[in-house]
Amino acid sequence: MVGMEDYGQFETAWCPGCGNHAILKAVKxxxxxxxxxxxxxxxxxxxxxxxxxxxxxxxxxxxxxxGRSLPAATGARLANPGLxxxxxxGDGCSYGEGGNHFxxxxxRNVNITLLxxxxxxYGLTKGQASPTTMQxxxxxxxxxxxxxxxxxxxxxxxxxxxxxxxxGFSGEIEHLxxxxxxxxxxxxxxxxxxxxxxxxxxxxxxxxxxxxxxYRLGPEHDPTDFAQAMSKAQEFGERIPIGVIAxxxxxxxxxxxxxxxxxxxxxxxxxxxxxxxxxxxxx
Amino acid sequence: MNGPDxxxxxxxxxxxxxxxxxxxxxxxxxxxxxxIVVTQDYMSRIRxxxxxxxxxxxxxxxxxxxxxxxxxVALDQESVDLHAGQLTARGLIVAGDDLRLxxxxxLRVPYRRLAPKxxxxxxxxxxxxxxxxCNDLSILERLVxxxxxxxxxxxxxxxxxxxxxxxxxxxxxxxPFACMPPAPADAGPRIMLNGxxxxxxxxxxxxxxxxSFYPMTPGTSVALALxxxxxxxxxxxxxxxxxxxxxxxxxxxAYAGARAIVSTSGGGFALMCEGVSLxxxxxxPVVIVVAQRPGPATGLPxxxxxxxxxxxxxxxxxxxxxxxxxxxxxxxxxYLTHRAFELAERYxxxxxxxxxxxxxxxxRSVAPFDLDALPxxxxxxxxxxxxxxxxxxxxxxxxxxxxxxxGFSEALVVSDSDEHTEDxxxxxxxxxxxxxQDKRLRKGYGLxxxxxxxxxxxxxxxxxxxxxxxxxxGAALETLRRLEGRRTRAxxxxxxxxxxxxxxxxxxxxxEAARVVMVEGNSTGQLAALIRQETGFLIDxxxxxxxxxxxxxxFILAGLGSLDA
Ligand SMILES: Cc1ncc(C[n+]2csc(CCOP(=O)(O)OP(=O)(O)O)c2C)c(N)n1
Ligand code: SF4
Numbered sequence: 009m010v011g012m013e014d015y016g017q018f019e020t021a022w023c024p025g026c027g028n029h030a031i032l033k034a035v036k037x038x039x040x041x042x043x044x045x046x047x048x049x050x051x052x053x054x055x056x057x058x059x060x061x062x063x064x065x066x067x068x069x070x071x072x073x074x075g076r077s078l079p080a081a082t083g084a085r086l087a088n089p090g091l092x093x094x095x096x097x098g099d100g101c102s103y104g105e106g107g108n109h110f111x112x113x114x115x116r117n118v119n120i121t122l123l124x125x126x127x128x129x130y131g132l133t134k135g136q137a138s139p140t141t142m143q144x145x146x147x148x149x150x151x152x153x154x155x156x157x158x159x160x161x162x163x164x165x166x167x168x169x170x171x172x173x174x175x176g177f178s179g180e181i182e183h184l185x186x187x188x189x190x191x192x193x194x195x196x197x198x199x200x201x202x203x204x205x206x207x208x209x210x211x212x213x214x215x216x217x218x219x220x221x222x223y224r225l226g227p228e229h230d231p232t233d234f235a236q237a238m239s240k241a242q243e244f245g246e247r248i249p250i251g252v253i254a255x256x257x258x259x260x261x262x263x264x265x266x267x268x269x270x271x272x273x274x275x276x277x278x279x280x281x282x283x284x285x286x287x288x289x290x291x
Numbered sequence: 292m293n294g295p296d297x298x299x300x301x302x303x304x305x306x307x308x309x310x311x312x313x314x315x316x317x318x319x320x321x322x323x324x325x326x327i328v329v330t331q332d333y334m335s336r337i338r339x340x341x342x343x344x345x346x347x348x349x350x351x352x353x354x355x356x357x358x359x360x361x362x363x364v365a366l367d368q369e370s371v372d373l374h375a376g377q378l379t380a381r382g383l384i385v386a387g388d389d390l391r392l393x394x395x396x397x398l399r400v401p402y403r404r405l406a407p408k409x410x411x412x413x414x415x416x417x418x419x420x421x422x423x424x425c426n427d428l429s430i431l432e433r434l435v436x437x438x439x440x441x442x443x444x445x446x447x448x449x450x451x452x453x454x455x456x457x458x459x460x461x462x463x464x465x466x467p468f469a470c471m472p473p474a475p476a477d478a479g480p481r482i483m484l485n486g487x488x489x490x491x492x493x494x495x496x497x498x499x500x501x502x503s504f505y506p507m508t509p510g511t512s513v514a515l516a517l518x519x520x521x522x523x524x525x526x527x528x529x530x531x532x533x534x535x536x537x538x539x540x541x542x543x544x545a546y547a548g549a550r551a552i553v554s555t556s557g558g559g560f561a562l563m564c565e566g567v568s569l570x571x572x573x574x575x576p577v578v579i580v581v582a583q584r585p586g587p588a589t590g591l592p593x594x595x596x597x598x599x600x601x602x603x604x605x606x607x608x609x610x611x612x613x614x615x616x617x618x619x620x621x622x623x624x625x626y627l628t629h630r631a632f633e634l635a636e637r638y639x640x641x642x643x644x645x646x647x648x649x650x651x652x653x654x655r656s657v658a659p660f661d662l663d664a665l666p667x668x669x670x671x672x673x674x675x676x677x678x679x680x681x682x683x684x685x686x687x688x689x690x691x692x693x694x695x696x697x698g699f700s701e702a703l704v705v706s707d708s709d710e711h712t713e714d715x716x717x718x719x720x721x722x723x724x725x726x727x728q729d730k731r732l733r734k735g736y737g738l739x740x741x742x743x744x745x746x747x748x749x750x751x752x753x754x755x756x757x758x759x760x761x762x763x764x765g766a767a768l769e770t771l772r773r774l775e776g777r778r779t780r781a782x783x784x785x786x787x788x789x790x791x792x793x794x795x796x797x798x799x800x801x802x803e804a805a806r807v808v809m810v811e812g813n814s815t816g817q818l819a820a821l822i823r824q825e826t827g828f829l830i831d832x833x834x835x836x837x838x839x840x841x842x843x844x845x846f847i848l849a850g851l852g853s854l855d856a
Contacts, residue, residue: 047701052543055708063707063717068697070546071707071717072539073569079503079536083543083551084697086527087501091547091698112532267525273500274548274671274696280662282523283496287659289520290482290492291322 012040018064022057027178027204027215031125032061034181035096038188039067042092049092052081054101056132058125058204061096075105078113081120088272089119089262092192099126099201100138103159107139110161113197114168118261121191121198124161125178127206128213135209145212163241165199166254169234172198173241173254177222178205179215183250190252196260203248218248225251232256295472296326296349297361299420300377302370306338308413309366313344314654315417315438319430320348321483321656324474328765329485329654330356330841335508335592341369350474354620354765356649357843362468364420365390383468385419396467398423405460411453418457425470428458482659486650486762489624490580491516492660494552495524496625497632498668499578501549502528503540505559508592509648510582513554534559538566538577545575546706548671548696550632554580557599558589564606567641571611573706574684574692574731576635576642578628583647583812585839594839595648597761597812600821603643604790610728612735615643615790616743619764621655623787627743629665634741636669638734639694645789647812649841650762674700682713686726690733735791742788744796749782756804757847758830760786760818763810766842770851773844789818794826801828808832808854810847 015036022028039049051062055074062069068091072080077095085093095102102124103110113122129147130136136149139159146153165173172194176184184202191198203222205215229251230236237254262268270276299316301309310331317327328347334340345360347353360377363370365386375384375393384397392399398419406415414435421431435454439447484492490513502521504514518528527549531537534555541551555563560581570577581603585596603615614634616627624646631642672695675681681702685692692713697704705715710724718724749756749771759767767783774781784800786792801807801822809819809830814837819830834850836842 045701047703048698050547050697060717066703068703069705069707069715070543070573071709072542072573073565073708076535076539076566076569079531079539080543080546082529083501083503083540083545083549084547085543086529086540087544087547087549087551088696088698108532109536112536116529265527267500267521267527270525272548272698273527273544273550274673274699276500276525278496278498278668279524283492283662286495286520286523287482287492287662290484290488291480291659 010040010043010045012036014046014066015040016066020064021060023208025207026057027127027206028058028061028125030178030181031123031184031202031204032064034184034188035061035123036065037181037185038192041185042189042192044092049094050084052077052084052093052095054097054106056098056101056130058096058098059101075101076109077101078106078109078122082113082116082118085118085120086265086268088274089268090272093120094123094192095120096123097125098131098138099124099128099140100130103139103161114165114170116261117171117196117258119195119197121188121200123188124199124201125204126201127204127210129206129210131206131209142212160241160244161199161201162253163238166237166241169256169258170199170254171196171256171258172252173237174200174252175250176200176202177218177250178202179219179222180250183224187252196258221246221248222250223247225249225253295351296347296353297424297471298345298347298357298359299362299364300343300345300360300374301364301366302341302343302374303366304339305333305336305342307366309342309344311413312364312416312420313346315434316420317346317654318483319421319426319434320346321481322430323427324478324481325350325471325656326353327483327654327656328353328356330649331652332840333593341373348471350472355769355843356841358845362420362423364416381467383423383466385423398461398464398466405457406453411450414450414453415457418454419461422458422461423466423468428455431458480659481656483654483656484621485652485654486618486621486624486646487512487582488516489621490628490644490646491520493625493628494578494632495520495526496660496662496665497629498550499552499632500524500526501541501544501551502526502553503531503537503544503551504554505531505534505537507556507559509584509651510555510559510580512651513580513582517552534562535566538563538579539569541577542566542570542573542575545577546573546697546704550576550636550668552578552580554582556582556584557586557602560599560602560606568607568609569708570641571607571609571613571731572708574639576639578631578635578642578644580644580646582651583645585837591839593648595812595841596837596839597647597763598814598817598837600645600789600817603645604821611640611731612638612738613641613643613790614738615645615788617645617761617787617789618650619761619785619787620650621653622657624650625660627787630743633666633668634738638691638738640734645761647762671696675702678702683715684711684713684727684730686713686730689737690730739791739793742791742793742796744793745784745786747782747784747800750780752803753780753782754805755779755781756784756800756807757781757810758784758807759810760789763812763842766844766847767810769844770847773848786818789821792821792825798826798828806832808834808851810834810842812836812842
């Protein structure tokens with residue numbers, strides 16, 4: 009039996025009251041609930057406050073570069089399809105610096121999960137606007153209000169017919185843990201965009217701001233219905249739905265890579281006969 | 292020059308099939324036992340433009356391209372106009388009867404009589420050429436059959452009859468071209484491939500099982516050859532969304548136990564630099580092929596240069612060890628790429644294969660690579676003995692920490708791009724920082740000890756020492772041969788590994804030569820500067836080429852002439 013305690017307890021460097029604490033708890037809960045032992049899990053992260061999450065738990069960890077968690081996660085998963093690979097990072101990391109990789113991941117559909125801690129601000133670099141910052145919000149770097157429209161990751165993912173698109177809220181740990189479990193079980197790329205207050209730098213989207221708006225999607229929402237999914241994905245204002253927004257069973261990338269049938273790359277040995285045939289093919 | 296070798300140049304527009312003709316003729320010559328050096332010159336367009344496929348061939352080793360043309364196969368008027376002036380005394384023009392030709396020996400090929408449709412003109416040209424140089428008809432027949440096999444026996448027959456008609460037609464013509472001297476009878480089996488194909492094979496032999504890339508000429512063909520040949524070995528390949536993704540994907544894969552390669556050119560590599568730095572910090576093996584072309588920026592996309600040495604040497608912020616190989620020919624491409632994989636694995640560091648467009652596209656006939664002579668790829672630690680106590684970045688004497696692969700045991704593999712402790716977790720303890728940086732740098736000392744020494748050709752204490760690296764080797768060696776019998780006693784020092792440099796391996800050669808001349812394909816003398824930085828030895832005579840074309844002996848000899856002037 010795997011329990012949350014297998015994932016350890018660590019002191020963190022996050023601000024008290026930050027949504028990251030709750031997300032970390034939800035991640036551990038989800039993984040333990042799935043019966044996954046720490047060594048079966050690989051967390052790949054970028055850089056930022058959110059990206060520090062794996063430091064505070066036991067598991068395999070690849071902390072790479074700002075914005076680059078998805079390509080690294082993709083490579084690791086393709087090298088060993090036996091690993092449960094989760095990319096975890098902030099909204100700046102995942103949608104800003106890593107925007108192109110996010111789009112490619114949606115198209116590629118490798119079996120990895122992206123947990124994006126969406127605090128609508130760059131936390132680690134002290135509060136500049138991020139791609140999901142609401143239009144008009146003032147920051148030190150955007151003193152006249154953020155002029156650009158906020159990026160909507162959930163709508164973009166749904167529009168790209170991503171297999172699993174969900175929105176969670178750090179204020180609802182049980183619900184979030186459930187979403188993470190579903191995301192990990194989904195055989196293909198899964199996005200969980202997690203609304204999270206940043207108590208230090210985001211004075212607009214506070215815990216109570218979210219609390220007033222967030223509601224759980226009920227059974228009346230059919231995530232496999234594209235039109236419904238798109239409409240829920242667009243809802244972000246007075247009311248903000250959380251839950252599985254879109255879903256479909258597009259075949260994962262791995263299904264089209266015959267080389268993967270031979271097992272994890274690390275366990276293979278050199279096929280000298282094949283090599284000989286290849287050299288001879290140049291005669 | 293009228294040596295035993297001849298230079299055949301096929302010129303025409305892109306899309307006219309000159310590569311098919313050139314490729315098949317080269318293969319026929321290889322199968323007949325001749326040596327070849329192919330140089331492809333093409334413009335950055337898919338159709339039209341002026342392109343050439345040059346085959347220098349002969350019974351003895353040939354090493355470099357030359358500008359003199361013995362047979363000019365003109366598929367269009369422009370090829371005649373541009374190249375007729377390069378014909379040697381024995382030169383022959385082969386052209387259709389619709390082209391205007393200068394007053395020179397020529398074969399006017401009645402394509403419409405020999406081939407039923409323009410579709411067959413390639414095969415007709417092949418027959419004419421093969422016949423003109425007296426290549427064995429049966430070899431050509433076999434190649435044509437192999438090429439059309441998939442399209443069914445009728446297509447094969449139709450092409451064979453065009454080939455035979457063209458071959459026979461030449462026999463009836465009066466033309467001054469003498470047959471090539473016979474190939475050595477004991478040539479043994481030969482294969483024909485270009486530099487990038489040899490890099491791909493070297494990678495597979497080095498255990499490469501993962502490729503991620505973003506297309507950029509002339510790096511792309513390494514990826515294409517790998518994807519083609521890697522089917523048999525189960526290679527996992529992905530065309531990434533950009534170069535940044537390509538290198539990070541390779542690192543993610545390497546972390547999980549893959550032997551990963553990325554292939555690109557300077558412009559794409561510029562984008563990969565942060566990933567190179569990450570490889571340095573996470574201590575991950577990755578082999579990066581940088582096929583050089585002229586820059587800055589997009590430069591001359593289809594031409595050649597050796598100007599990215601500095602970029603590769605210094606790519607990535609911070610300090611960490613790396614190895615950089617610079618193959619001189621097709622065999623080097625194979626063996627050095629294999630070596631790059633081996634070193635990358637053993638030192639858990641990025642290793643580079645720095646090649647260029649000329650070598651990438653240059654076909655050669657070589658003996659099949661000796662797979663049995665290659666060392667086994669190093670093994671991974673799948674189940675570390677210390678189990679949960681495993682430390683990814685254990686401080687060791689040689690700087691190399693035992694590398695476990697995640698998912699195979701209870702050991703957790705923890706890697707952080709921040710400075711980290713022995714167990715891989717972020718730290719801001721500055722004494723740990725120093726210890727970790729020292730550990731990483733210690734791997735560099737091993738790399739220096741293992742550096743492949745430069746090759747020296749020629750007499751001791753020469754009057755003239757030509758120093759070069761990478762694909763310039765062939766032209767330098769031919770220069771050496773051309774200087775034979777003259778008063779100047781010349782030698783060549785060729786660097787096939789350009790980093791790290793181990794001065795003890797080559798400084799005596801530099802010091803003992805009366806005069807040292809650097810020959811490199813860039814406009815500032817990058818290797819000369821590096822040698823000075825590493826050894827204090829100043830090479831102040833430079834022959835530099837940066838017009839996009841590969842070195843020839845004639846270019847070097849002219850450079851020597853102007854140094855004297
Ligand atoms: C290439 C690069 N650019 C910039 C940075 C600086 N940087 C570190 S974290 C960060 C933003 C983090 O924001 P987000 O991803 O939203 O995470 P948060 O800190 O809010 O959790 C930036 C810009 C960096 N480390 N690397
Ligand atoms: S700055 Fe914001 S995101 Fe970072 S730890 Fe503090 S509250 Fe959390």
